[in-house]
Amino acid sequence: MTTWITVCDTCKCDDWSAEKDALTDGEVLAAAVEKAAEGTDIKTRRVSCLMGCSHSCNIAIQAKGKLAYTLGKFDASDTSAAGIVEYAQQHAASDTGRVPFREWPVAVKGHFITRHPPLPDAE
Numbered sequence: 001m002t003t004w005i006t007v008c009d010t011c012k013c014d015d016w017s018a019e020k021d022a023l024t025d026g027e028v029l030a031a032a033v034e035k036a037a038e039g040t041d042i043k044t045r046r047v048s049c050l051m052g053c054s055h056s057c058n059i060a061i062q063a064k065g066k067l068a069y070t071l072g073k074f075d076a077s078d079t080s081a082a083g084i085v086e087y088a089q090q091h092a093a094s095d096t097g098r099v100p101f102r103e104w105p106v107a108v109k110g111h112f113i114t115r116h117p118p119l120p121d122a123e
């Protein structure tokens with residue numbers, strides 16, 4: 001079962017400026033997450049807007065049949081990206097998607113916004 005990291009590539013942190021920044025903070029974070037995920041079994045994708053603008057930069061971690069999480073308030077750094085990928089790997093290793101708090105990478109602590117139960121298999 002594949003675990004996905006979805007990164008909002010339109011996110012802009014409060015100090016973002018079109019005059020000084022060629023890329024959005026979301027684009028910078030997406031590139032860092034993609035690089036950090038290279039060589040792992042984690043898949044990445046970019047979307048334009050996760051509708052969490054007050055929590056930018058936003059990402060989602062999802063896999064079929066598992067709890068899904070939305071995280072935000074990241075800076076667009078390699079440290080954030082490494083923590084996101086590390087957490088996604090822990091999510092992938094879990095049968096339910098639940099990872100004990102004591103095992104969370106420091107880089108994701110304080111960044112959880114929502115948790116969603118998996119969709120039912122049948123109607």
